[in-house]
Amino acid sequence: MKHIDQIITLMDKAKKENPLVDFLINYVTANELTSITSYFGGTPVMTDDPIDAAEVVEFAKVDALVFNIGTVTNKQVNAMIEAGKKATELGVPIILDPVAAGATPFRSASIRRMLEELKISVIKGNLAEVKACLGVETTSKGVDSNEDESEAEKYVVALARKYNCVVAMTGIEDVISDGNRVARIRNGSENLPKVIGTGCTIGALVGTFSGVTEDYFYSAMTGVIIMGIAGEIADTMREKGDGYYTYKHHLLDTLSILTNEQVRERADIVDVAYEELAV
Ligand SMILES: Nc1ncnc2c1ncn2[C@@H]1O[C@H](COP(=O)(O)OP(=O)(O)O)[C@@H](O)[C@H]1O
Numbered sequence: 001m002k003h004i005d006q007i008i009t010l011m012d013k014a015k016k017e018n019p020l021v022d023f024l025i026n027y028v029t030a031n032e033l034t035s036i037t038s039y040f041g042g043t044p045v046m047t048d049d050p051i052d053a054a055e056v057v058e059f060a061k062v063d064a065l066v067f068n069i070g071t072v073t074n075k076q077v078n079a080m081i082e083a084g085k086k087a088t089e090l091g092v093p094i095i096l097d098p099v100a101a102g103a104t105p106f107r108s109a110s111i112r113r114m115l116e117e118l119k120i121s122v123i124k125g126n127l128a129e130v131k132a133c134l135g136v137e138t139t140s141k142g143v144d145s146n147e148d149e150s151e152a153e154k155y156v157v158a159l160a161r162k163y164n165c166v167v168a169m170t171g172i173e174d175v176i177s178d179g180n181r182v183a184r185i186r187n188g189s190e191n192l193p194k195v196i197g198t199g200c201t202i203g204a205l206v207g208t209f210s211g212v213t214e215d216y217f218y219s220a221m222t223g224v225i226i227m228g229i230a231g232e233i234a235d236t237m238r239e240k241g242d243g244y245y246t247y248k249h250h251l252l253d254t255l256s257i258l259t260n261e262q263v264r265e266r267a268d269i270v271d272v273a274y275e276e277l278a279v
């Protein structure tokens, strides 16, 4: 099946099966992430306490977990580890968004703990975050990446192989790999980074689609491409004098009613023949 057919299949499946997605995420973007999850068929639940977070995985029969360390605390790391252990035991996919990984020793240590103690299915981050997960030095500034993305595949594939997971890197072009398959997604808009939370929202979408498949290469691809395409459509709605707040409204509105046909028409995916490069 072609990439685009896999994507449309997952979009339909999420709307039909309504996966339950548990979020342990930051307070900057929490509300939008949960709303956008519901537009694509997901049922969001948010947990905070370590006991509750672990119990909800088992008792509420969660289909996917999304961990986002944007405003991480010691208590939240404990909740992620407890919920993550239960998910690892039950085979529930965990999507990790290592926001500003590498910015502080605490963030780096927390991410290392999760990668080493849990089975992470998808790591979703910008190139600075991908490099930080690999322990490579970066030039990132807070939550943003300032990295040269021309050799992004080399880091994405290395990270996917190191932790036997899918890596979804966002940027000017997005790169997705499970360590064998590598694809670039060329959809997007340079206005998207002006809307705080678009990267985090992609993590929520990847969580939603990971709740209805075991092929996380495609759940990652679906979550990533939806944001790129919605960003492009929001660009076409901009009028002279519109600011970024109006753009944000166009973007959220577009996400709430995005159709399969729009995704099929605009999808711009290329397979990458990857040659092994040392990191
Ligand atoms: N310069 C750009 N041109 C087109 N799309 C972009 C550009 N920069 C980021 N994007 C898109 O913006 C969205 C968020 O990505 P990014 O800004 O990398 O996330 P984060 O907020 O986690 O750093 C993605 O859909 C990505 O493809």
Ligand SMILES: Cc1ncsc1CCOP(=O)(O)O
Binding pocket: 026, 028, 029, 069, 070, 071, 099, 143, 195, 196, 197, 198, 199, 200, 201
């Ligand atoms: C600014 C900020 N600080 C902690 S979390 C967060 C939101 C980051 O959102 P995104 O990286 O998705 O734009």
